[in-house]
Amino acid sequence: MKQMKLVFIFPANIVEEPVTYNLITNCGVRVNILRASIDPGKQGRMVVELSGEEVQISQGLNYLESVGVQVTPLAQKIQHLEDRCTGCTACLPHCPTQALDVDRSSWSVSFDPEKCIVCFSCLETCIYHAMSVEEQFA
Amino acid sequence: MESKQNTKISNENLRQQYWPQTPAGTIALIGDLRQMSSEWLRAVSYTGYGVSLSVAVGIPIPIIDEDMLSSVCVTDAQLKAPVVDYSEFYPFGQGEAKVGEVTYKELKSGSIHIKNQEVPTGSFSSYRLARKVAHHLKQLIQDGGFLLTQFQAPLPGAAVGKEATE
Numbered sequence: 616m617k618q619m620k621l622v623f624i625f626p627a628n629i630v631e632e633p634v635t636y637n638l639i640t641n642c643g644v645r646v647n648i649l650r651a652s653i654d655p656g657k658q659g660r661m662v663v664e665l666s667g668e669e670v671q672i673s674q675g676l677n678y679l680e681s682v683g684v685q686v687t688p689l690a691q692k693i694q695h696l697e698d699r700c701t702g703c704t705a706c707l708p709h710c711p712t713q714a715l716d717v718d719r720s721s722w723s724v725s726f727d728p729e730k731c732i733v734c735f736s737c738l739e740t741c742i743y744h745a746m747s748v749e750e751q752f753a
Numbered sequence: 754m755e756s757k758q759n760t761k762i763s764n765e766n767l768r769q770q771y772w773p774q775t776p777a778g779t780i781a782l783i784g785d786l787r788q789m790s791s792e793w794l795r796a797v798s799y800t801g802y803g804v805s806l807s808v809a810v811g812i813p814i815p816i817i818d819e820d821m822l823s824s825v826c827v828t829d830a831q832l833k834a835p836v837v838d839y840s841e842f843y844p845f846g847q848g849e850a851k852v853g854e855v856t857y858k859e860l861k862s863g864s865i866h867i868k869n870q871e872v873p874t875g876s877f878s879s880y881r882l883a884r885k886v887a888h889h890l891k892q893l894i895q896d897g898g899f900l901l902t903q904f905q906a907p908l909p910g911a912a913v914g915k916e917a918t919e
Binding site: 701702704706708719723739742743 | 795797798799800805807861862863872873874875876877878879880881882884
């Protein structure tokens, strides 16, 4: 059993097709949709957690590639800039997955990219701009 | 350097024993930006509000008598803060403004209980930087690099001298 968090970018021409349905029924992959959006240019963006056997997942990724869905790993998309972070903890209650946490004796904030679902809540909350996102998803 | 115009201290029914029960004072400061370190002075931007400055200030408190000692020994469990409704009351004036009262100890634990619900908490001030600036000041004092000046002026509204001890 393998598990991974991925970002799917759907080009505008296939945004109305049931890609996720095909991924589940044809490849047998378990898809947990963490976040999904379609921008005004009809490009879709979906953050998912895939789980299944290695064969099923590679079959699924091949299918996505064949229909033109761009797949990138999720982990590196949000960054915690420690030199800007003051450890104030304003972001903590806004993080839905507890990817941001604080050590309550040293009051230093830590960020676990594994838990992050790239919801951007911390970007809006942080007054020091200590959370940043890579350009392609900004 | 303290700026008199915008410093406000209120003494009316706010302090019980040694600590304020409601917000009791603000202090305005003047300083030379060019001599400051970006460690203690940061540009900030609040979504939906605008730009501002975040400043870490270290203020030494001389322990001149037992009253002063009691005042600085106040713990987080004794400091109270109101929980204000910003969803209905603040924008629309409906319902009640104050939905609860919690202590700083509870706030610093990471969650509080309001009307039987657990609510996560966060802070806008940094305890890490506050401690750092306090230790920096302590070091300056111990090394003889921070000296007291002559009394300049009383804090506006603050009781001073004999009056304060009554």
